[in-house]
Amino acid sequence: MKMSMGRTGRRLLGFVVAGLVLVAAGAASAELGQPAPWEMTMQGSATEVMDFIHWFHNWLLGTITVITLFVLTLLVIVVVKFNARANPVPSRTTHNTLIEVAWTLIPVLILVSIAIPSFRLLFLQLDLPKADLTVKATGKQWYWSYAYPDNGKFEFDSLMAQDKQPRLLAVDNEMVVPVNKVIRVQTTGADVIHSFAVPAFGIKIDAIPGRLNETWFKATKTGMFYGQCSELCGKDHAFMPIAVRVVSDQEFSAWVETAKKKFAASPANSFASAGAAAQ
């Protein structure tokens, strides 16, 4: 019996180790800005806001782990030491000032330690710094249009590309922004409510018809960053990805020049259905 228990234990340990190795391998192969196989945590961060979200997530996870283990320990002590057999004559003690003060004060302090960073994060997200560049993202059934009012007012459509990788995330025309610049993203919906979300930037904001919402991000790394529409918006909700290419200032200026010409010839909605084009 003892032998077989040992074998089962070893097998279980083997599974756990194999799982951890797979997760570690997945995390190591994870490319910034997109999901990875066996990813356990959130996507890697490319903005100050997302750094804060990572930190806050880990802080909450640590706090809740300690609280859960503490409560579990108390429960085990009660079950083992104070059951009817082990403790047939229960104590009639009531009131203990020190413990009562402690179990009031400590939870209050825990809540304060959660509330302070929580509000700091909220203000960081919602208090828009002065923007270097504005991009307006319009959610449509089922693609995004991006307008650049600061750079010649061109607008273009961004549709999922069937033949490009990563699958379901790549698009024909990416949203392009310069690195280390505050980008103000204004969102609206042309038909129904969509939601503009890019995990690596820590942004998610509804795109509502008849209303202009705004958020911001400042990407600290260049590269491709992917997101998806995050509000159920109809049959192709899963097929209207968001692809943001973060480039250097020079590359951005060069892109603006080519984009002005390219999208003058094929402006937004030039392919779209009558319904979307009517607005």
Ligand SMILES: [Cu+2]
């Ligand atoms: Cu949508």
